[in-house]
Amino acid sequence: MTVFACVRCGAVLTAPVSQVALPVQARQIYGHDLLPALMEPGTYAVEPEPSGPPWRLWSEVGAEEAEARGVYAPVHSLSYGPPGAIVVAPGDVRGTVLILEHCDGYCMGLDGRDGPNLACVQCGQAVATRIDDCSLWQAVWLAPQAVRRLAGNGPARPVVSWEMLHAEPLETPPVEPSGAWSPVWAAAVGAALARLLAASAGTPVAVPDGPVAETFRRVLDTLLPPGRSAKNVVLAGPGLSAHGAGIALVPQHPQTGEVWPVSGRAHVVPLAAEVWMHLAFHHDRLPVPTSGGIPDGVWRDDPPPMLPSWPFRPDWRVFLYTLARLPEVRQPWLRRIYDQVKDRPYAPPF
Incomplete structure (x- = not known):
């Protein structure tokens, strides 16, 4: 400690x-x-990264100095506080x-x-x-x-192994008890989305049906051009293979920050483990309305899960923050997406 x-x-x-x-x-x-x-x-x-005051506007810093600090697209200002x-x-x-x-x-x-x-x-x-x-x-x-x-007094908390995370998943549900989307999901998906777009190289991608599609497909279909899918997005991690993946969506360890290792040529996109675990293993309660109901004669003593009244939206600020710090954003097609979201952050799909 x-x-x-x-x-x-x-x-x-x-x-x-x-x-x-x-x-x-x-x-x-x-x-x-x-x-x-x-x-x-x-x-x-x-x-x-540096944080807090003093701050310098982009117009004062310039692209060359910003790139030296790991920022590859225009932002309002950069912190010159200590890291x-x-x-x-x-x-x-x-x-x-x-x-x-x-x-x-x-x-x-x-x-x-x-x-x-x-x-x-x-x-x-x-x-x-x-x-x-x-x-x-x-x-x-x-x-x-x-x-x-x-x-400090006392031993440090033990690091939870990937096997333990798989056996007892530490997951965050996508919908809060109030029926609102989880801000943790909005942030995690916003960060992963920026990296997923960079890994796509501007070509369409295919995501598996189910929770991954409900979370990522709408925004990917909006931002990427239509056409024949060139890369498959696959959930890979504890208990799940990356076989056949063009892009592997993998968990990032909540304690160490370690990204699940993937062998082969797949592009690796990390996702917060508590969100990844829910996408991978929690399929019994979908975060969207569905048909059907409880069979006749079956009673339940807990209320049904809350369902949101609007489609899932990644956090556009986290998306832009992450994308601005990826060198790939200098490519014209990805820079256009960055500028589009920056200029109209509340337009669909955000």
Whole structure:
């Protein structure tokens, strides 16, 4: 286990935590309601890219400098803050106090626009940014230059093997109890969609019927040209072979970030494991209305699952964020898709 302490005075600022992969929804802006905590209690993740202020507009940065920073298509602005921010659940933070003059937000809480808004109680050093405004996942982002890692009490959480994930799938249903689509699914599919388009090389793809088709087919048919399918998308991972795949949709381990290895020549597209597991193994409750019903004489004591009232839409912001960081977006056909979605983000299929 790890705890994070103030660089200046050494005060411990977190409960003991174990590292996991950065959740795919970490950069998501979703809806207009309060979202839950981004991180599970007792965990932390690291943002590898620069984050936070100062920000520079695309017109100031230019394409050449942006590409050197791993961004290959125009974005509104680029962060020139330090890389390596550490995110924890708000409930795992200790020994901090709000910096009141840095507590601005858009609607219902704090959005971090003014930079670090939490200070170490012991010495007053600014150490973190709390985020809890509407549309944003609740989190505390520790400034990498203001904290240091120390050994914490207790053993680290064991890494769950692929076999265990297969035996007891850790899955996130596509529809929430309210009947709304899951924001985790919107983010995960948005990120995978960007990579799937890049792997398609601009040719039509065929996706298998069932949950994968319900999630990906509509948007792929809208963005890619019609014609004879050149590449098959296949779910590959624990218990499923990539045989015959032109594009293998594989799980990404929730703790390590490891992508399921695939042998052969298939293009590999990672998908958050909790979404992949549901697509691969949970077929008894479809996320769309279907015909038929319960046989006569059969009674149930639980309510039927909620069904959404609109088609599934990937998160366009996560899609654009991911696509802008793929070198393939420099190809004219893919750049056209990027520009199209950027200019009209709420047009179908988003």
